[in-house]
Amino acid sequence: MKTLDVQMDLRADPLTMRIMNPYYWKVEDAPSIVNGVxxxxxxxxxxxxxxxxxxxxxxFEMGNTSYFVTTNTLYVPRLPEVDPKQIVGRRDMRFGPDDPVLWPRLYSDKFCHLPAIPKAPTDAENPLSLMWWNPDPDDFVCPASGRTLTRGLGRLRFDWYAKLAALANVLLSEHDRYLKSLTTDNLAKPPLLLAQLVERLRLSLERLRIPSTFIQMVVGVTTVQREYLELTGLLRYMTKYRPRLDGIADPAADTTSPDNCIGCFTDNPRIAQIFWKVRLPCWLIRPLQAFADERILKMVVPFAARTFLEMKPAAGFEPVPATDRLDERLALLHHCTENTPWYRNPFQVVAAASSSGSAGGQLARDPPARTVSSTSKAHRSPYAGSRPQSKARGSNVNAKVGGSNINRDKFVAFDSPEMPMMIPSWFLSRLEIHRKLFGVLY
Structure with missing residues (x-):
């Protein structure tokens, strides 16, 4: 099956799985004296x-300035390497260092729950490791696998779907218990994003049972994983870290090290103090000349995201235009996979001539799945693909005088099988003309 042959490249170098390998998290010592400090x-x-x-x-160096980073953890990741003008889909159908469930980002007040997202476990036996699992062609049930008679499309193997659904249902039950724990006198009202993530997770799970291409199946799996992890982070923030911030004692808190969460970067000492109090990982960045009497126990070499994550762009996925504003980029990630085409677009029709010279229209070849921006010029009109066909049929069009554009005669019936024979509003307008000219009563 051609789709499977193309997608074998997705597993060529599964870098995302390295974040679950303790070997890659070995800390290397670094020099303690930097520029004389x-x-x-x-x-x-x-x-x-x-x-x-x-x-x-x-x-680390940024521009012509030296910085030092202190943290309450035992390792230091580098700042994420992202393109400030666009968000790029990667070969593993994720978003690389732009993805807040894969790599820590700068702190955002609007998305203050993201640092509470679980960090990938380095133990492959941990049930939560499923949320960083990458499906491969063997997990795709289709005619080529010999396990289905459905032509052209396939689905995620049921045992993998059952594992994802089981974890998701446990999390959704936890959400339901949290809502029941709230009373009218409780000031901790659930944020609107909580209900949105719950609904998205339920719908994404349901879509995984719909036959699709291999690419769309992988996108569906990574979407479920991302929504599960973000919902987990939001529930943790509401039930554990927000009460700690409010001064409510937590006997389960580890006072020696932060919780196993993804954490965040910040250049604000106030944020570092908050994260120290609630026991979340935090990396405080300051210019080297700002070093005073801070106590540091060890210098280490920071980890680069490209060591752990897939960085190569996915073939056929258009980058999504974005700005360098963090809040806007994070909000845009919620919509990237939702706008990915699921099936072939029936409106993308092209004219094709047979080898014998006779003209005949056919549907365009199935375009590769891609992440589509709402500002993409290629998708402003769903009828854009039919324009070459109308040019080829001179009997159904009238040339526009003084220009190269060709407009269709709106009173000639459509000859495409996807379109109705008559638009009601146009038909009624012609009846009105008959009334006025001939006085015919209808």
């Missing part, structure tokens, strides 16, 4: 670490 000068000072100190720290 000894960042470990207070290492042996007898004092308890605070939110502005660092269990580890790292150094």
């Amino acid at each position: 000894n960042l470990l000068i207070n290492q042996n000072r007898k004092a308890t670490l605070g939110p502005l100190d660092g269990r580890v720290a790292a150094h």
Whole structure:
């Protein structure tokens, strides 16, 4: 099956799975003196670490400025490498470092729950590891697999679907219990995004049972995974981290290290103090000249996203235009996969001539699935693909005088099988003309 042959490339180098491999998370030591500044000068000072100190720290250059990063974790990731003008779909049908469930982003007040998203477990036996699993052609039930008679399309293998659905149903039950715990006197009202993520997760699971191409099946799986992880992060924020921020004691909190969440970057000491209090990972970035009396226990080499994540663009997926504003990019990610075509567009019709010279129309070849922006010029009109066909049929069109454009005679019946024979509004207008000219009563 051609679709399967093309998509084998998706598994050529499954970099996303490296975030679940403890080998790649080995911390390397780094020099302590940077540009004459000894960042470990207070290492042996007898004092308890605070939110502005660092269990580890790292150094990096940006432009012509040196920065140092302190954190309450034992590792330091690099800032995500993204294109400020667009969001790019990757070969694994994810969004690489732009994806907040794969790599920490800068803190955003509007999306303050994202740092609470679970971090990928390095234990493959952990049930949650399913949310970073990459399906391959063997997981696609289709005629080529010998397990179905359906022609052209297929579905995710049922055992994998059952595992995804089981985890999702547990999370949805947790959401229902959270809503029941709220009372009219409780000031912690659920955010609107909570209901939206719940509905999206339910609908995405349902769509996974619809026959589709292999590409769309993979997009459907990664969509379920992303929505599951973001919903988990939002529920954790509402039930665990927000109460901690409000000063409600949590006996389960680990006072020695932050929880196993994805965390965030910030250049604001206030945000670092908040994350220290609620026990979430945070990487505080400051210019090197701002170093004063912070206590740092160890210097390490920061990890690069390209070491863990798939960075090569997906073939046939158009980049989505975006800005460098973080809130807008995060909001746009919620809509990228929702706008991916599911089946071949029946309006994309082209004229084709047979080898014998006789003219005949046929549907265009199935275009590759792609992430579509609402501003994409190619999709402003669903009838754009039929224009070459109307040019080829001179008997049904009238040439526009003084120009190269060709407009269809609107009173000639359609000859395309996808369109109705007559538009009612046009038909009624012709009846009105008959009334006025001949006085015929209808």
